[in-house]
Amino acid sequence: MLRIPCPHCGERDATEFHYGAAAGVDYPTDPAALTDGEWAAYLFVRANPRGWFRERWFHAAGCRLWFHVERHTVTDQVRTVREGAA
Amino acid sequence: MGDVLDLRRSPLAGRGFGVDSPRLRMAEEPFRSLVEVRSQARPEAAGVGATWCWQLGPTWWLVDGAPATEPCLEVPLAGVVRSGNEGASAVDVSAQRTTVVLAGENAERVLAHGCPIDLSRVPVGGCVQGLLVGAQVAIGRTGDDAFRVYVRPAFARHLAAWLTDAAVEDL
Ligand SMILES: [Zn+2]
Numbered sequence: 331m332l333r334i335p336c337p338h339c340g341e342r343d344a345t346e347f348h349y350g351a352a353a354g355v356d357y358p359t360d361p362a363a364l365t366d367g368e369w370a371a372y373l374f375v376r377a378n379p380r381g382w383f384r385e386r387w388f389h390a391a392g393c394r395l396w397f398h399v400e401r402h403t404v405t406d407q408v409r410t411v412r413e414g415a416a
Numbered sequence: 417m418g419d420v421l422d423l424r425r426s427p428l429a430g431r432g433f434g435v436d437s438p439r440l441r442m443a444e445e446p447f448r449s450l451v452e453v454r455s456q457a458r459p460e461a462a463g464v465g466a467t468w469c470w471q472l473g474p475t476w477w478l479v480d481g482a483p484a485t486e487p488c489l490e491v492p493l494a495g496v497v498r499s500g501n502e503g504a505s506a507v508d509v510s511a512q513r514t515t516v517v518l519a520g521e522n523a524e525r526v527l528a529h530g531c532p533i534d535l536s537r538v539p540v541g542g543c544v545q546g547l548l549v550g551a552q553v554a555i556g557r558t559g560d561d562a563f564r565v566y567v568r569p570a571f572a573r574h575l576a577a578w579l580t581d582a583a584v585e586d587l
Contacts, residue, residue, distance in 0.1 A: 339546075342533070346546055391545065391552045392544075392546055393473035393476065394476075395473060
């Protein structure tokens with residue numbers, strides 16, 4: 331079982347969380363100005379690295395807060411955790 | 417008009433749920449007065465007549481008081497938590513959960529059968545939210561061997577059936 335360290339509740343089973351995918355993907359400032367290709371890139375294109383990856387998690391069954399985790403996609407080791415929704 | 421409260425039906429009414437043995441007691445406490453508070457500071461719940469105040473998140477609290485004929489904690493709590501703090505709120509959520517109480521030397525053991533959270537690290541007065549046999553619950557510790565489990569009505573029968581079964585070896 332993958333274990334996720336919630337900054338408020340401590341380490342819990344991943345089944346208590348909702349996965350929020352890559353962190354740091356900002357909503358376009360003027361979405362209407364984007365081409366279809368740029369919009370598709372915003373929606374779907376992610377780095378998908380083999381290694382350290384910054385991602386968002388939501389503690390759905392616990393404190394119901396969003397936070398950031400830096401996780402190694404091969405080992406599932408977690409390096410840093412930060413509170414905050416954005 | 418008869419007593420309108422006679423028309424209420426708790427989620428576990430008529431299910432035969434309950435245990436009263438030397439090492440384990442389990443029962444539903446229906447119709448508790450529950451209020452969720454959003455506030456930076458712990459609300460002064462005792463001052464408005466509430467019994468328990470559990471921390472559900474960094475700024476999220478669940479206040480638990482005795483059953484009443486109408487929402488009785490929301491207005492006084494809102495007055496307390498909003499004084500000097502416009503962002504705070506108090507909302508009556510009595511119908512959102514029912515309460516199951518467990519007590520006795522085996523109470524923690526029974527819960528541990530279905531809960532991956534280490535309850536031995538929860539102090540008296542402390543509360544954890546998480547999954548108990550798949551049901552989202554808040555578990556508050558009221559004593560060394562006493563707990564209150566707050567569960568959604570839709571999951572209460574599932575939880576009660578599981579507790580009844582899980583407790584067989586711990587009576
Ligand atoms: Zn949490």
